[in-house]
Amino acid sequence: MVAGWTYALEVVALDGTPLAPGLIERRLRAVVSDAMFRRARGEIPVDLSILTTDDRDRWADPSQNLAHVLALSSTNDRIYRTITRSVFALSLDDYAYALPESQHTSDSDLTAHLHNIRSGHGQRPGHNRWYDKPFTLIVEANTRAGVLGEHSPVDALVPSIIADYAIVQDVSEDAFTHPLGENDQLDLNGPSEREPIGWERLDWVTDDKVLTECEGAARRAKAIVDDSDNDELVFDSYGVDWIKDEARLPPDAYIQMSMQLAWYRTRGEFTATYETVLTRLFKHGRTETIRTFTTDARAWVLAMEDSTASTHTQLTREAATGRGIDRHLLGLRLMLRADAGERHELFEDEIFERSQTWKLSTSGLSAGYQFRGTGFGASYSDGYGINYMPAPDNIRFGIESKYSCPQTSTSLFKAAIADALNDMQALCMPSSLAHL
Incomplete structure (x- = not known):
């Protein structure tokens, strides 16, 4: 994800072998160049990813937003499958997060870094993120980087172990074509035809309902983030x-x-x-x-x-x-068929409820x-x-x-x-x- 646009990037060969770092780097630069080119000519991305910030039922329930998005077009279904099956998400932010003056702390750089990893840009939080991915690497324009973990599919320890492992690995400069310098500028005319293939735009098909839901989700996300201490x-x-x-x-x-x-x-x-x-x-x-x-x-x-x-x-x-006892009791409670009138007084007991608050x-x-x-x-x-x-x-x-x-x-x-x-x-x- 780059400035609200979504792309797919190939990083492994068909046999599962990781591609050379230099090749992945060139593809990433081509993607960023494409996003900047689109912005320069006035395109505005539909950052549908903001819908993933919503309550899970509102987003993923069979009768809610995800189902509507997938029903709009086979293109959307293909994009969703591509995102879901991808190795991990990479969010490239085109800004460096800074705290408002009123929120400065003894370590404002650290606090700003954590805020951006948690929720993104202060004025438009939740954008440029796909919150359903269990592992998202987030990189700001000033090169600060961090990981956002969503651990429905995995324990929270898994993203942290992966991040820790990746950080301590050596990076061989020989793996890249040439070191990037101050004179390396992105081509705002779009990716060069000489750039390698291996990436594609993932542009959603939308309608008025999707756009309205995105606006609502953005308001709800900002309210949550603004309330977060x-x-x-x-x-x-x-x-x-x-x-x-x-x-x-x-x-x-x-x-x-x-x-x-x-x-x-x-x-x-x-x-x-x-x-x-x-x-x-x-x-x-x-x-x-x-x-x-x-x-x-x-x-x-x-x-x-x-x-x-x-x-x-x-x-x-x-x-x-x-x-x-808690996972066992949760399993029993979920097995009750409420539509058939099944209930148990334990799950309605005030003390039991307070013990799980x-x-x-x-x-x-x-x-x-x-x-x-x-x-x-x-x-x-x-x-x-x-x-x-x-x-x-x-x-x-x-x-x-x-x-x-x-x-x-x-x-x-x-x-x-x-x-x-x-x-x-x-x-x-x-x-x-x-x-x-």
Whole structure:
């Protein structure tokens, strides 16, 4: 995707062999040249990809927008199949994202980078992205790059592992025809006939309904993005090594308790907490829920003197080995035939519903040495979405909440987590343990 236009680019041979980097580079330059040529002569792209920002049912339900788009033309069906079957998406942005003056932070470059990866241009978010792809590489005009992962098809760990692997690979300059320099300009007259084949335009057939839906989706996407209070906490006073070697506690349980303590200190109450655990011990295994908020967690937060590591570690082990409850209960609930009057009182119970209201939605990734940041959205308007990456000497948190909720504040929660981690370290120091 280039400035709202969509293209298909061949990067592997028919036998699956990757093409030479230099050839892929020339094809990419030809595609960008074509997009700039179209813009220079006044063409305006129909960025139908904005429809993928919508609620999944509105976009993909059999009677909704996707079905209408595919029914318009066989061309659309071919384009959709091409996008769906492609290796990954590449979004080339023709701008460098900059924060408004009112949103400047201590690291505005990092914050701007994360905002663009999350949602794109501030005035027209959601454009130049195909949100249904599990892996999208996004490159700004100033060469900042990042990855957007949509993990319905795969666990979130998969895009992060791929990105991390790609970053640390060597790039051989000999693989390219010649190094690009300041004098290398794109041909605004369109791709040269000498440029290699292996790419094509993917231009949708649209009608008034599609254009109206695109305008509506763009408004809804901007409202969501404008309400998103998203930032990064890099806690570097200590990391996993200190937690394991000095505190002698399981790092993940330790970090989870810091978020429980931060929530209680900022809200004065407790909430059901979601944490992802992988179930890869099983064929086709995906994830299960660790219910982090337990009676032991509550007691620890209230007393700040008793570790819950044993309880949390046990819950993690049980969930990872198929003894969790949430995916099982979800499967049973989805099997109920509501049209036949099937129901079960458990799924209508108030306590059961509250136990699955994950106002604190969390997930841990690998150390992420190559990543500047991470994050995902809050599940509820009055909660937080927190992705964290524990490393040997630091812990990185990506935190999201909503500006519209007076009970939440990402900056406040960042400070609360940092305070909790500092207090927990003080509690675990030998001088503190001596009189417990």
